[in-house]
Amino acid sequence: MAEAAASVLLLRAGLALLAWPVYLLSFLGIWEPFCRKVFFPFILEKICGLHEKKSKKHKQELFRNLPDFxxxxxxxxxxxxxxGSxxxxxxxxxxxxxTCTDINPNFQEGLSRNMKKNQHLHYEQFLVAAGEDLRQVPSGSVDAVVCTLVLCSVHSVSSTLREVLRVLRPVCYPTWKxxxxxxxxxxxxxxxxxxAKFSELKIQHISVALPWMPIEPHIVGFGVK
Incomplete structure (x- = not known):
């Protein structure tokens, strides 16, 4: 236990030693402008490249039903x-x-590169805005909201989610019911x-599109007692 505690203290000391230039620059008011304009866009693009390789299958599965909305x-x-980029x-x-939003407007290079790569999309506008304040986006104007690697850094998660709910298009579920x-x-x-604890359960998610009907997602399958 004593050896483990000593190792943790040494690790913390080492990290503090490595980070002291950052704290000094922050104290002098230099770090934040540099980080926002240069360091963060650069490092985030590098991290995102590695992150995409690890998470691609998960994102494909996550976003595959976007057309349903x-x-x-x-x-x-x-x-x-x-x-971001x-x-x-x-x-x-x-x-x-x-519609793209980001509180940091300094991702132009990577953003332009990815827009050129993905010309199957229509890019309506780019807004410099925090997640907590999306006043430039009208209420009920979008069908889906995406935020990845973002909620960890917003000032208020609850305020951001309130804005998400505000801008999402109302659905007809109450009327449908x-x-x-x-x-x-x-x-x-x-x-x-x-x-329900069936001894055997086989379920498959499918899409059955009907004109002007919001009932495209279906499940089919069977259960055995």
Whole structure:
């Protein structure tokens, strides 16, 4: 125990020694402008390259159902909070209309490069804005909001999520439930089936598109007692 505690203290001392120039520059008011304009955009792009290799399969699975959230017009309007250099563009569906936001406007080089690589998207605007204050985005104007590697650095997670809820387009679920005899489109029925403890359960998520109907996602399968 004593040896482990000593090792931790040595590690902390070593990290503090390595970091002291940063603290000094911060004290002098030099570090933050340099970090925002040069260091952070550079290091984030390098980290994102490695991160994408490790997380690509997860992101493909996460974003594969984005087309299900298209509005009544058939278009998908997407807002990304903390776009950075645009590492997520490759995962968005063709024709998606993207509004980019970031509190740091210094990602131009990487952002322009990824926009050129992903010309299957329509880039509507880039807003310099914090996640907690998206006043430039009208209420109920987007179909989906994406934020990756962002909520760890916003000043207020709860305020950011309030803004997310504000800008998202209202859905017709209450009206649907009234018209269609109590049918609730937001139930995650596969979870109820899993909790029922069938001895064998096979479920597959499929899409059945019907004109002007928000009921494309379906589940099919069977359960054995």
């Amino acid at each position: 298209r509005g009544p017009s058939g278009e998908l309007r997407l807002l990304e909070i903390g776009t 645009g590492a997520n563009f490759q995962f968005y569906p063709p024709g998606c209309k993207v 009234l018209v269609f005899a109590g049918c609730c489109l937001t139930r995650e029925l596969w979870k109820n089936l899993e909790e």
